[in-house]
Amino acid sequence: MYEFYTDFVICIDATASMAPYLDEVKANALSILQKYVEGVEESGYTLEQLRIKVIAFRDYKYDEVPMVESAFFTLPEERDAFESCLNGIEAKGGGGGAENALEALALALRSDWTTGGYRRRHIVLLFTDSGALPLGARADCPGYPDGMPKDLAQLGSWWEGTDPSFEGTYQPRAGRLIVFAPNAEPWTEMQAWNRYWPCFSRAGIGASEIDVESGIDLLVPDP
Numbered sequence: 082m083y084e085f086y087t088d089f090v091i092c093i094d095a096t097a098s099m100a101p102y103l104d105e106v107k108a109n110a111l112s113i114l115q116k117y118v119e120g121v122e123e124s125g126y127t128l129e130q131l132r133i134k135v136i137a138f139r140d141y142k143y144d145e146v147p148m149v150e151s152a153f154f155t156l157p158e159e160r161d162a163f164e165s166c167l168n169g170i171e172a173k174g175g176g177g178g179a180e181n182a183l184e185a186l187a188l189a190l191r192s193d194w195t196t197g198g199y200r201r202r203h204i205v206l207l208f209t210d211s212g213a214l215p216l217g218a219r220a221d222c223p224g225y226p227d228g229m230p231k232d233l234a235q236l237g238s239w240w241e242g243t244d245p246s247f248e249g250t251y252q253p254r255a256g257r258l259i260v261f262a263p264n265a266e267p268w269t270e271m272q273a274w275n276r277y278w279p280c281f282s283r284a285g286i287g288a289s290e291i292d293v294e295s296g297i298d299l300l301v302p303d304p
Contacts, residue, residue: 085126085302086198088134088153089114090189091167094182094209095137095149096175103172106208109261110167113206114156120301129198131156133163135170138185141219143176148226150188182213183236183267186258187229190239194250203255204300212265233267237274257300 091110093099099106114133121128132153141147149170154163186207194203216232219225230236230244238244242253257276262268264281271277278299 083126083199084129085121086130086195086201087117087121087128087204088132088192088195088202089117089204089206090134090136090192092136092138092182092185092189092205092207093170094139094180094211095170095172096139096180097173098175098177098210100172102210103170106261107167107170110206110208111164113259117204117300120298124301126200126302130195132195134189134192135163135166136185136188137170138181139174140176141181141184141222141225144174147181147222147224148185148188153193179212179214180209181219182207182209182211182262183216183233184226184229187216187236187239188226190236190247190251191228191249192251194252194255196250196252200302201252201255202257202300202302203251204257205259207258207260207262209260209262211263213267233270237271240274240277259299 093106118128118131132155134153135151137149139147151166154160154166156163186205189205195201216230216236220229230239235244239247240253240256240258258274259278259280260268261280261282268279268281272279
């Protein structure tokens with residue numbers, strides 16, 4: 082059996098509008114992780130390493146702490162710490178309307194991704210109930226991260242591995258992106274990206290079991 086290494090980064094909209102959905106989003110994220118583990122095993126691989134990271138995002142203009150980024154948790158050894166981190170996310174703040182979701186995605190791509198194993202996955206799950214602000218729209222606000230892509234096109238080049246200025250261990254061939262979001266920009270515009278699967282629903286609420294299973298099929302390697 083082949084060794085398989087996987088990192089997940091889960092990006093969650095933590096603004097106040099997510100309050101009705103946040104518990105179900107957390108449950109859906111855990112369900113996807115479990116189904117992924119089962120799918121990898123069924124495909125004939127040994128999941129040698131599984132790490133999970135969480136990014137909770139809000140608004141740079143309106144929130145004192147607009148982005149909370151954890152370290153990677155190694156499962157199953159650090160499962161309790163991971164679930165405590167996930168369950169500690171509260172829906173609060175935000176200014177209404179679109180959020181800084183693309184900055185969260187950019188931070189996810191700059192993570193310290195695994196490079197081990199015969200095969201690997203670098204998986205990003207993103208949950209939000211709105212569209213996203215253009216990159217740099219809040220660049221003059223306190224705490225805005227350095228080195229962000231200038232626009233969606235450059236973020237796409239990070240994803241595809243075609244931007245020579247990008248620095249990090251993310252590997253495009255290993256990358257998979259699933260976004261649970263409304264049918265709105267930029268999630269619709271990003272359908273030109275490779276290895277991207279949008280599930281158009283409010284933060285994943287109302288996503289059918291068929292939709293979720295299709296997403297798992299995208300993540301799991303072929304036998």
